[in-house]
Structure formats: C-alpha cells, structure tokens
Amino acid sequence: MNKKIYWALASILAFVSLGAISGGYSLVNDPSGAGMGLSVTALDTRFLHDYKIPGLILTYYFGFSGMFIFSFAFKRFKTFTQGILLYGASLVVWILAQVAIIGFASWLQPLFLAIGLLMLWLGNKVRIQLKGINQW
Numbered sequence: 001m002n003k004k005i006y007w008a009l010a011s012i013l014a015f016v017s018l019g020a021i022s023g024g025y026s027l028v029n030d031p032s033g034a035g036m037g038l039s040v041t042a043l044d045t046r047f048l049h050d051y052k053i054p055g056l057i058l059t060y061y062f063g064f065s066g067m068f069i070f071s072f073a074f075k076r077f078k079t080f081t082q083g084i085l086l087y088g089a090s091l092v093v094w095i096l097a098q099v100a101i102i103g104f105a106s107w108l109q110p111l112f113l114a115i116g117l118l119m120l121w122l123g124n125k126v127r128i129q130l131k132g133i134n135q136w
Contacts, residue, residue, distance in 0.1 A: 002125070002126070002129060005122050005125060005126055006073070006077075006126055007073075008122065009073075009084055009119065009122050009123060009126065010070060010073040010080075012115060012118070012119060013066055013069060013070050013073075013084065013087065013119070014066075014067070014070050016062070016066060016091070016112070016115060017062065017063050017064075017065075017066030017067045017070060018063070018067075020058045020059065020062035020063035020066060021058075021059055021063030021064065021067075023036065023055075023058050024054075024055045024056065024057070024058030024059030024060070024062070024063055025055070025059055026055070027051040027052065027054060027055025027058065028052055028055040028056060028059060029055075030051075031050035031051050031052040031055065032050060032051070033050070033051040037106075038051060038102075038105065042102040042103065042105065043101065043102060047101070048101075054098075057094075061090070062087075062090070062091070062094070065087075066087060068083075069083030069084065069086075069087055077126075077130055078130060081123055081126050081127045081130060082127075084119055084122075084123035084126070085119075085120060085123045085124065085127065087119060088116045088117070088118075088119030088120040088123055089116070089120060090116075091112060091113075091115065091116030091119065092113060092116035092117060092120070094116075095109055095112050095113040095116060096113070
C-alpha cells in the first residue's frame with residue numbers, strides 16, 4: 001500500500017472535517033448565513049428558511065463523522081478506506097445539491113467538489129492496493 005497516498009487522504013479528511021465543524025457551527029449560531037457572506041434569499045424557501053439545517057449537517061455529518069472516520073486511519077485500514085469512499089461520495093452529492101439549490105455562490109464549491117472527487121479516486125486506489133495485499 002502506498003502510505004503517502006493513505007496519509008494524504010487522512011490529512012485531507014481531517015482538514016475538510018475540521019472546516020465543516022467550523023462552518024457548520026457558524027451557520028447554527030447565525031442561521032441567516034450573514035456571518036459567512038451568505039444570503040437567505042438564495043435559499044428555496046419551500047425546503048429551507050435559513051441555514052440552520054445545513055449547518056447541522058455540516059457539523060455532525062461532515063464534521064464529526066469525518067473525524068470518526070479519521071480515527072480509523074491508525075488501525076483499521078479497510079474501514080478507513082470504506083469511510084473515505086462514502087465521505088467523498090457524500091461530499092460530491094452535497095456540493096452538487098448546494099449548487100442546485102443556491103447556485104454558484106463561492107469558489108469553495110468547485111474546490112470541495114474537486115476534493116470529493118480526489119477522495120473517491122485516491123480512496124479507490126488505496127482500496128485496490130489493500131485488496132492486492134490481502135488486507136481488504
């Protein structure tokens with residue numbers, strides 16, 4: 001297994017997860033999104049009236065679950081790799097849904113879409129390598 005790729009994935013996951021906790025916390029505390037330069041008028045009010053629910057999803061799903069997946073990096077390689085693939089796919093879906101609902105609002109959207117795709121690509125490489133050395 002290529003340890004550089006493996007630890008790069010772990011680092012990316014930690015970075016994204018900590019950022020999700022920070023951003024989610026900000027949206028929960030200020031559901032208007034003004035503190036992050038967002039506008040409530042961009043939301044489709046049939047589904048969301050403010051950014052509290054997206055903030056909770058960012059904090060708990062992308063933040064805390066990401067850190068939980070990160071904890072597997074040290075011992076449970078198969079579980080970590082499966083978690084990376086799930087997290088990367090979720091991140092891609094999250095960003096695509098975000099763009100569909102509020103439109104292109106920030107340069108961070110394409111960045112995190114690329115990060116999600118990178119996680120899927122590298123996670124699959126690690127999965128294939130682990131399978132080849134019978135750690136899968």
